[in-house]
Amino acid sequence: MKRLVYFISCLAFLVLWSSCRKDFEFEPSTGNLEFSRDTVYLDTVFTNIGSSTYNLKVYNRSDNDINIPTLGLERGEDSEYRLNVDGMPGRTFQNVELLANDSLFIFIETTIDINNLPSTDGEFLYTDKIIFDSGANMQDVDLVTLVKDAVFIYPDRDNATGIIETLTLNVGGEQIETDIQGRYLMPDEFTFTNERPYVIYGYAAVPNGETLTIEAGARVHFHADSGILVSEDASIHVNGLFSNDPEALENEVIFEGDRLEPIFSDVPGQWGTIWLFEGSVNNIFNYATIKNSGVGILSDGNPDAATDKLTITNSQIYNSSNFGILGRNTSILAKNVVINNSGQSSFAGTLGGKYNFTHCTIANYWRNSFRQFPVLLLNNFTETSDATIIADLTEANFNNCIIYGNDNPEFILDEINDNTNPVLFEFKFSNCLLRFSDPNNNFDGENYNFNNTELYEGNRFNDDPHFMEPYENQLIIGENSGAIEIGNPSFVSGTTQFDILMETRPTSPNPDAGAYQHTDF
Template structure:
């Protein structure tokens, strides 16, 4: 009985309380809406590729609950924009309520086919408006998107079975079927120009015995899990040139992801790698920027070729989620190369090989997670599925007039399995190295810094005075210990720095000659 009386009194209370409340009455909008922005700029998108989702917040700062009679795109159903207004999708909306002192979200997306518009020259500025109400209460917010035309390279698809083409690669002389989506480049696709950017889905593969030539100023954008493969007998020639504008890098060849929004400009691991397969030959990269990959460059095999498998010069590799450059029993020459911010090592020469780096800055200021390896890793083995070590000769690994530094310590690791049947040859000459073994963990002949056959005229743990390594600005300033510490024998071999400054008479270590940093306000 008491429980029944309780429910009766509760119902009566709710009825009386609700009758005393002011009824929800919505007034028409009076044109006094407030917006979080007066223009929504959707960052550059490639033709036919959907944008990210952008938001606009609409505020009702009045003391009244209001109704917006209509919200619509000025171009109506013909608009290339799509809206979601407070959970409703479409291009025209009616009677949208906003409570007093409250707000709603409008989300904006677009996918634009640049071919639908005439008289274009690579780019098109697409504009529309979100319109609120009409007549004297009319308000609007502009929508602006830059659409960029592009050349798309993507694997073929069987429309019947919905199966996307996968690659068969020649690895070690054997044809290996892989699960990598992609296809071989056609003969008509073996020269990339700077006329339009290239957007690559899957792995674009340079066919056997062919050469992919990439001209100065070309831009390559890779979708997630995509990359470039240079197959057996094939070559890659990246022919970038010095850029007068170091912000635009107008003549460099740039490898990056297809996400153009500023928030993605420095996110590691957005695409795969440039993979030089065992058997690819005579690969050259000059004036390139490779950023936001999983592995910037992966080079396999050919350690004993008469010429190096890869020569990379005047190039920058940043924000690799694993390795900047990973060599596996291969041959690499690097001059004026800058590598930074890698989830593992910036340079790793594994399973032996042959490596020569002169006037390079190999740093690692990775701060996205714990880093297991140092900036430079050298070893002479790989382990198989049963954890057995497979050994190979480290024929040579020479670092001359280099800076090897980072936010960890030490920043070199010489991981040798000692075996009389294999070589482990290396030498650091006139380098600035971060290495401090506080706990005496690194012992043995490889870490005998007094051995002139392994270490000659090096400096340890002195300040390189980088401008801003967290932003990949590794030019050195007036306070750098690296100033004038270079050996002229090597600077004559590489007479200008990465910014085309002469270094033959007073060489600094690393890829840059020093500058005076402007004073901060």
């Protein structure tokens, strides 16, 4: 019995001893590592703004546990890149162990001050390498980042308290303090050029009586919860131009977030809004693209302005987490405008107002979440904690437009009547392609009497617009579109003689509805 116990004890010891020795026997790397990629592109970043975190996977395909004697950045501690190797931060590492047929993650980030780099002329391609081992066993993976210089506009911060400057608005001669973080633009900031992109933190406010001019080709980027505020008696003029030369500089003006990595290119809600404050005047957008905001343009008040508060032409608004354009008792003139992918409505005219849309494509193919509202919402009221406020909808005309989406119905006319103080609710849809189906008769009343030619004339309902790729914001219409030749030539004049791509709009036969003439794609 004692011999049996002794034998078992010795056997157990041998097993444990051999397994322990194997666990700690790491052979030197032989230069046969494999990588998930041979170059890591950290895409484009603005100077002094941190990149996203990128990863590289390193594989040991052999049956032996190995030790990588050295692993690190070629530029060493002077590199603008930062590494994290299996949870350990740094720029250089020694004796990194990797088990047989296993892998490890390397995470890579960068924050680069372009002022510390050689002469850049506005941008600089910064590179480095991750070096594995040395001598004959050395392997490497390239790191590449494009760094862009920019004009930064941001509010002051009190160094002692950390409190960020907020806006005080002059409304009707009265100073009103707000909790909106931001500051007023200075006189040398009243013109945005195309020389360098602009990056805005907080709200950049246009002072009373001044005009912010944004020149063709300018790029304006916003940090989270940021935007532009146009105050009382102030204006914004966005002067984009069209260019059909694919090799020419893009001359439209683009408003978007400040994350330039491709994964952020179509993410809604990255920044706030362009807010046309009540009392602002003569705001003009031409050839602008506004994308990835909370609300593309918020226009407040002045429904009876002699010149429409907002005139927007040849422009596109995409990926708004709430509304593409939200009007609140305001006046808007829109021609050749495309709006798509909005978390609520692509266009909402609320609390009455005055709206005229001609040759516009107002679509909504939102699929990020449940959508409560249709593509187009019109109402004449707003609810407060104390009361329901009602105002006149003096006019809302939609001429030669497409109003369509992935829900049904795609427009709602939400009117409240005040018998003691009657208000106007005037609207008309003319020669439009509309999506509206109501099999359960949930919508009744004269507002939905499609036979009333004072409200609806020359429209087509529920016929596929045949958009190219509506979920990708490509809303050109094809040869099978229900919008072909349903437009009224009388609405073709001035800006609308051409579509948004500067294709001539025919008047005989009839033009297509929407912002685009159809094409074969």
